[in-house]
Amino acid sequence: MTVSQLEAAIQSAREHQEARERAEAMLSIVELEKAEFIANTQKTIESAIEEASKQFEEQVASVCNQRDNAKKDAEAARTVARNTERLLQEWIEKAKADNEQRMRLEKSLSSLQDSQRDLIRTLETSRVAKDEKIKELEAQLAEAVKKAQQPAGVEVTAQAATVQQSAQGSYDEAAFANLALISASAELRQAHGEIVKVHKKLETRTKERDDLQKQVWEHQRRLVKYSTELEGSKRELSNLTAEFNSMKKRVQSTSTSAVEPISIDLTDDMPLVVSDLQQISSSAKRSAPGPSGSDACVAPNRNVNNRSAGESSATKRRRTEDSIRNEKSMEPSTETPPLSTTTQRLFARVSGTRALALDSSILERSPTPWRPFMGYVSKEILVALYGIEPGRPIRSLALGVCHHACRNVEICCTHQAPRVASGPSHESCRPAWYFPTDLHWGLPSSPGQPGVFFSTHPPRSRRTSRFFSLFRGSPGILPTHWLYLGEYTVAPDFDLLSAGEWRSLPSDTRENWVNALSTPALPSSCVGHNRQCWEMVVAKVIQRRKQENIVLGITEEDVRKALDSGEEQLVVLRLVPVTFNKDWYMELQAAASGELKKNPRQDKLFVPGWKATWEAKVDRSRQGRSIEYPDFTLQEAYTCTYKQRLAVPHDESCESSSEESGYGSQDPK
Structure with a gap:
């Protein structure tokens, strides 16, 4: 290796060393910036959590205050209601005491009047006797005077003086009798004044009772309102708690998913290249703290807060709408007449019908406003003494089916009851109609009075002359008690119940009718005869097609909408x-009081003969026959049963000739 190559290698090593030092310096700068960014992010998250916690605590405190206020208001309303009930009970006791005092005063007045009449009669007799005696004494005095005018002795003068003294005594007795009569008249006037005071006091108590009843209704309405607000506050508190928990989870997930530390292992074996430096610089730019990075981290928390505020306002709005709807539901609608107006309209339909004149013994045992359950007898008495069970009518006849399906009336036979004096001699069994008060509004309130009831179709005028025994069910406290009202008949004319009158009926009555109209009638062995009801025909058609889940093609909502809108109307019969x-x-009242333990006609009970037994066997054998029914579609069945109930010409069997034979069940010829 030459010197130049060594110098080049040394120069390259120096450059690599300088690059490494620069990279380490840059990495330290990035680490510092990352630490600052993490610290700033943590501070931002902590401030956001603290702010959200403060807002949540404030909202929770406000909701708790509202809940406490609602509880206090509800407790105050309950206290007022209890006080009102206590005052009402005290008023009832005072009214009872005043009534007893009035009855005692009336009895004392009647006894005083009787004693006064006896005294007047005695005084009159005494006066007549005294007048006769005075006349005799006057005659004797005149005779003595005549004798005195003649030369008479001392005896005549003494006799005249005696006669004069006796006459003076008679006059004194008459004056005393007049004084006694005057004092008796004064006592009578005083008793009349006391009775007038008692009547005025009773009127005052009645007004106080009405005012207390209005206060009770107002407190009940306020109690329902406060209960609704309390439920809304509870729901809002639970929603806020869920929102806070979800927000806390999101904040925790955001804090854990922050920028991770960048770890780069630089060794001598792996030199740093330009691409590595570019990657480090780009990642540093992406993770550098700034407005965009801060916004990216805080924005989700802002969105959470905004969404929480939006949901909270929506919850408040729903709660306000619920409270307003609740208040509106308690106030009478301007379009729907109140119940009292509807009751007046129903009874106005029988204003021209004459009521029966009953004996005072019947009126004393009849219901009154202060004795609403007087005259009612239990179902057990009717079953034990007469074999009548209103809860189990005989539905094997078309008569019972039609009344049960179209009128919601129960029918039983009364062959063990006493005969009607004005009834036909051949009558062995007459029907008894049992009207429940939760379905019929406008029934007679006392015996012998006219009334109205509801039906799905008008009666047939050809069968309206026969009468029947009418029983009225007791209100909700005694559901199994019945009141005998008399022998009645159904008038041939009819009227329709308007939509406003329907909407003003009690909700229980409307719901019971909706349920009855949307449910098919019970099966009957008389289906297929010419006396069946259209309801039964359609029920058999659906049963034959094995579509039990379809109820005549009618739902409760359809019936409710049709009746509320006036598209369909019930028939009002008199x-x-x-x-x-x-x-x-009288027998029923004696049985209710415990005086009568056994039917007095027990040895004359109705026992079916061979003909009736044979007819019963024939009826049972017909139950297994295959009967040809009309081939209806579901739409045709729906039309025949409900939508055009008044327009479709019914078979003459509907009504089952109830007004003709009462409870006859003869087969068609």
């Missing part, structure tokens, strides 16, 4: 009272 079975009503 209940006309005909007569009243007083014997049966």
Whole structure:
């Protein structure tokens, strides 16, 4: 090797050494810049976390304050409601005491009037006797005066003085009787004044009760509002907690994914080349701290904060909308009439119908506003004494099917009940209709009164002369008790229930009707005869096609929309009272009080003869026959059952001649 080659090698080694030193210096600079960048990034992340934590704590504190305020308001509302209920209970007790006092005063007034009449009668008799005695004494006095005008002795004068004294005593007794009569009249006027005061007090108590009831309703509305706000605050708090946890996870993932340390191993065996220097410089430029790098690291946190704020405002908006919707739902709509107006309209349809004149003994055992359950008897009494079970009507006849499917009325036979005095002599079994109050709004409230009920189609005018026993179900507290209202008939005319009246009915009544209209009627052995109902025909068609999951092609939402919009309307039918079975009503009340333990006609119970038994066997044998049904499509079935229920000409069997035979089940000829 020559000297020039050695010098070139030494020069190259020096250059490599200088390049290595420059690279190490640049690497140290990059390490310093990276350390500064990591420190700045960590500070930015910590400040962002601290700011987000402060915002979250503030929001949590505000939500907790709102929740505490809502709890306080709810507790205050509950306290007010309890106080109102206590005041209402005290008012009820006071009203009962006032009522008892009024009854005692009325009894004392009646006894005082009786004693006054007896006293007046006695005084009148005494006065007549005294008048006769006075006349006799006057006659004796006149005779004595005549004798005194003649020359008379001392005896005549003494006799005249005696007569005059007796007359004066009679006048004194008459004056005393008049004073007693005046005092009795004063006591009578005082008793009348006390009764008037009691009536005024009762009116005042009634007004106080109405005011308390309004306050209770207002507090209940506020309690529901506060409960809704409390639920919204809880949901908002849970949403904020979830957002904070997710944001914390994202921040932690961002901090762990920061710029990793650059490790470059420079050895003598691997010299640094120009491409390595370019790579180091480009990576240093990319990882250098600056506005763009800082923004890239902080922007995700800003987006998280913005998204959190957006979701929080959306949650608040939803909660506000829910509270407003809740308040609007409690306020009566301007388009829908209130329930009281609908009730007045329903009863206005029977304003011209005459009610029955009942005895005072019936009226004393009838329901009143202060005795709402008077006269109701339990289902167990009807089953034990008369074999009547309203919960299990005989649906093997088309009559029961039609009433159950089209009117939601239960029907049972009453052959063990006492006979109606004005009924036909050949009647051995008449129907009893049982109306549940949760489906029919407008039933008679007391015996002998007219009323209305709902149906899906009008009655057939050819079968409206027959009457039936009518029972009204008790409200929700006693669901298995029934009240006998009398013997009724259905008027041939009908009216339609408007959409506004439908919407103003109680929600339970509407939902029960929607459920009944969207569900097919129960199967019956009478399907296929000429007395079946269209509901049963369609149910059998669907059953034959093995499409049990399709319910007449109608859903609850379809029925609800059609009735709410007025596209479909229920029929309002009038209940006309005909007569009243007083014997049966008294028997039911005696059984309810425990005085009657056994049916007095137990030895005269209805026992089916050979003809009835044979007809029952024939009916059971017909259940297995194959019956030809109309080949309906689902759309045709839907049309025949609901959409055109009033327009489609029904078979005469619908209504099942219920008003003609009551409960007859003769086969068609």
